[in-house]
Amino acid sequence: MSLTEFASPWWLAFVLVVAALAVGYALVQRGRRKRMLRFSNLELLERVAPTRQSPLRHVPTALVLVGLLLLTIALAGPTSDKRVPRNRATVMLVIDVSLSMKSTDVKPNRLAAAQEAAKAFADGLTPGINLGLVAFAGTASVLVSPTTNREETKAAIDHLTLAERTATGEAIFTSLQSIETLGAVLGGGEQVPPARIVLLSDGKQTVPDFPDDPRGGYTAARQAKEKGVPISTISFGTSYGTVDIGDERIAVPVDDPSLREVATLSGGTFFTASSLEELRNVYDTLEEQIGFETVRGDASRMWLVLGVLCTAAGLGTALLLRQRLP
Incomplete structure (x- = not known):
């Protein structure tokens, strides 16, 4: 000492x-x-x-x-370092609901496993954190604005439905807007409450065509960096996932490189999970990172x-x- x-x-x-x-x-x-x-x-x-x-x-x-x-x-x-629960922080939980999420390479399927793990994540966060929920496919929607009411978030997670295409950039932009809205509502304070986006997806962006487009994922990640909002991305699924659309079986392998780049550009962290248990472990790690902060104390x-x-x-x-x- x-x-x-x-x-x-x-x-x-x-x-x-x-x-x-x-x-x-x-x-x-x-x-x-x-x-x-x-x-x-x-x-x-x-x-x-x-x-x-x-x-x-x-x-x-x-x-x-x-x-x-x-x-x-x-x-x-x-004095020494002490871990204390965060009381003024915002987390946007972003879940991909594109059609590839019905792949059964993760039992019972990617979406069902993601729903189960996401509800456990919501329960595990420290009570003072405001948790919001965004679902995205071809567009992104705020299903729950940031709140400390976990039951509302879990109910919305249970009612996630699949849709076509994947607009990763829109999901990030929508999350940033929700974070800014909450900050404006709360007001006061000398320092803006810390915020984090936790984005789970299984495939690369399809809308728009390129991630560097104005509404693309990489562009959105850079804006998140500017606003001081790191993005923790989770690549969920396996390289051999498939889905049946009509009479056609389509391969839907996970896209680690793009999700890793989103995390890197935003100053966040990248995770992979190919099973429900692995996904739970990822969320447990994020709960520790997000839910607590280290401060100097007596x-x-x-x-x-x-x-x-x-x-x-x-x-x-x-x-x-x-x-x-x-």
């Missing part, structure tokens, strides 16, 4: 006083021994003071000095308790062994 980790490091100078007391105690003991050796009647000395005194006589003083040292550290105000209580206990033990031992206080 460095000096910069103390709220009042100048109190550590009191350690010199404790050291001086220890040196003074040692000098007093040495002087007492010399005076005893000058005693003229050695026969009487042996009866009055044993030649070898027990080293336990120093224990009370040692405990008191250690107690003073610990109390000095407590006075200096040590850590003096432990030092204070130990200091008081050591000092009390020293005084108690002195009374027990020497029938007097040190």
Whole structure:
């Protein structure tokens, strides 16, 4: 622990006083021994003071000095990193509902597994976080505006329906707009509450044609970066997924590269999941990242308790062994 980790490091100078007391105690003991050796009647000395005194006589003083040292550290105000729940944050949960999500490469199918994991994610977030829900296929819709009411979000997740095409950029733009709307409603405060987009998809963008188009996924990710909203993308599914559309069986492999790029451009993180269990693990990781923040906090209580206990033990031992206080 460095000096910069103390709220009042100048109190550590009191350690010199404790050291001086220890040196003074040692000098007093040495002087007492010399005076005893000058005693003229050695026969009487042996009866009055044993030649070898027990080293336990120093224990009370040692405990008191250690107690003073610990109390000095407590006075200096040590600090440490602490994980505390976030109370002012916004998370937009974005779920792909394109037709490829009915692929059964993830049991029972991609969408059903995504729904189950998303509801668990909603339950696991710390209560103070505002959670919103966006579903997207060819267009994007805000199904639930950011709220702390988890039941509303879970009910909307249960009613997700599939549609054609995939407009990843629209989903991100829609989420950013919802975050800005909430910020305007809340108002006040010196700092805008932190926000995060969690986007789950299984395929590459199909609307518009290119992700760098004005409404494309990469363009939206860059705007999210500018607004300080990282995007955590989850590529959900396998490389061998297929869906039946009419009489045709179509391959719908996951598209890791594009989702990884969206995360990178926004300053977020990229995850993959090819099963319900893996998806749950991803959401658990995100809950830890999003739901808590690390802050510097007071850590003096432990030092204070130990200091008081050591000092009390020293005084108690002195009374027990020497029938007097040190």
